[in-house]
Amino acid sequence: MKQPKVKVLLRTDKPLSDNTVPIWIRITHNRRSSYLASGYSCQELEWNPEASRLFESKPRLTQAQRQTLNPVEIKALQRAYTSVKINPLAKKMNADIDKKVRQVLGVRDRLEANEQGISSRGIKKQLVNKDSGLSSKSFIQYWEKQNILLEKNQSYGTLKTYKSILKELKEGFLGNADLSFEDINIDLLKEYRGYLKRTGYSKNTIHNHLKTFRSILYKAIKEPGKNYFNQDKNPFFAFKLEADKTQEKERLNAEEIKKLEGLKLEKGTRVNDARNMFLFSFYCAGIRIGDLVQLTWSNIQEGRLSYEMGKTGKRRSIKLLPKALDILKEYQSINAKQEDFIFPFLRNDLNRENKSYFKKQIEAKAALINKCLKQLAEKAEIEKNLSTHIARHSFADIARKKKTSLLDIQKLLGHSDSKTTQIYLDSFDIESQDEAHEAIFNDL
Numbered sequence: 001m002k003q004p005k006v007k008v009l010l011r012t013d014k015p016l017s018d019n020t021v022p023i024w025i026r027i028t029h030n031r032r033s034s035y036l037a038s039g040y041s042c043q044e045l046e047w048n049p050e051a052s053r054l055f056e057s058k059p060r061l062t063q064a065q066r067q068t069l070n071p072v073e074i075k076a077l078q079r080a081y082t083s084v085k086i087n088p089l090a091k092k093m094n095a096d097i098d099k100k101v102r103q104v105l106g107v108r109d110r111l112e113a114n115e116q117g118i119s120s121r122g123i124k125k126q127l128v129n130k131d132s133g134l135s136s137k138s139f140i141q142y143w144e145k146q147n148i149l150l151e152k153n154q155s156y157g158t159l160k161t162y163k164s165i166l167k168e169l170k171e172g173f174l175g176n177a178d179l180s181f182e183d184i185n186i187d188l189l190k191e192y193r194g195y196l197k198r199t200g201y202s203k204n205t206i207h208n209h210l211k212t213f214r215s216i217l218y219k220a221i222k223e224p225g226k227n228y229f230n231q232d233k234n235p236f237f238a239f240k241l242e243a244d245k246t247q248e249k250e251r252l253n254a255e256e257i258k259k260l261e262g263l264k265l266e267k268g269t270r271v272n273d274a275r276n277m278f279l280f281s282f283y284c285a286g287i288r289i290g291d292l293v294q295l296t297w298s299n300i301q302e303g304r305l306s307y308e309m310g311k312t313g314k315r316r317s318i319k320l321l322p323k324a325l326d327i328l329k330e331y332q333s334i335n336a337k338q339e340d341f342i343f344p345f346l347r348n349d350l351n352r353e354n355k356s357y358f359k360k361q362i363e364a365k366a367a368l369i370n371k372c373l374k375q376l377a378e379k380a381e382i383e384k385n386l387s388t389h390i391a392r393h394s395f396a397d398i399a400r401k402k403k404t405s406l407l408d409i410q411k412l413l414g415h416s417d418s419k420t421t422q423i424y425l426d427s428f429d430i431e432s433q434d435e436a437h438e439a440i441f442n443d444l
Helices: 062-068 069-084 090-113 120-127 141-150 156-173 186-199 203-222 254-261 272-282 322-329 353-377 390-400 406-413 417-425 429-441
Strands: 005-010 019-028 032-042 304-308 315-319
Touching: 005 090, 019 429, 032 186, 032 254, 062 069, 062 315, 062 353, 120 406, 141 156, 141 203, 156 186, 156 254, 156 353, 254 272, 272 353, 390 406
Parallel strands: none
Antiparallel strands: 005 019, 019 032, 304 315
């Protein structure tokens, strides 16, 4: 039986953002290869391709080379050797990589001794299997367990995000390979970020992927009595996340709100209902669409809107202003029951006990409402990508312009702390900066 070949190499097809190249261990058997991350990267000039390891000292021509090579070849080799760089951590990196290679060979030999089927993927699986004794902690499996907990707790919004990002990590970045906790280091994070950039994700989307990765890792660190990951080795101490702070949040100004209100729409149509929901959210301090679509008449109490926010679980109570009350009058009916939905996108006989199905219905209706809002923006000649969340942005921006206190805006938006609110408002500051800039030179 052919034995699997193990080789250490540079993955030049996966360059990192810091101009280094990741070092991987390739296991090849029957023309099929699997890759293990070594956890290290280096510059190409630090790598000795002949020895499959980093240079630990400047190479010199051997006597054998001087005797067998012609003068042109000798000069070319001397130039190549002159350009070689020495990584100060080369010895430690080589030793760690050698240790991983020995682990791979150990698994291969054990499978062969036990007359078990050998494959490159099988060896890799053994390396992250509890029985192998090499790594009993799979980060991917831990993440999947967190997804199961989210589903049990009916946190379907967060679950959808976690599943999507994990899918990209597994199938895209890792190529369906496993990832152990011990392989998580700053080089791996740089490689992951580089992959996301090359895939074409925006800076904010890359930020969200890495933030979610960090969130799962922190859960593992904090889990009592498990020792999944040592906080002292936390790569996020040195690896800082970067969000695109220049990206503005789209919002409507007062004139555009009036344009939307002034549209002549037929009652009972989807576009009319979508317009009403957008405006109701705006006049009620930016209710999120997931909460808005499932409001029932029981949420209206003594001239106030009282409901529990799905994202945070916090109770929110808002005074209903005249324009919000006018919208409600359009949907009030003598036969309406307390448990009936206010806005007619979800059926009143919908099975609300089946949380997963109910959540999917909410997501489908949110998509439909956003589609209608695109049509409304065109009708109102508003050249913005209108969506339900823009109602929340618009409320926050107008509140800021009215010099409403940060504390009041925080409470109205339902944020847990003022830092979140400040970050939220910072993206609206470009306009006020422009006004201040103009004011400086008005007298001149």
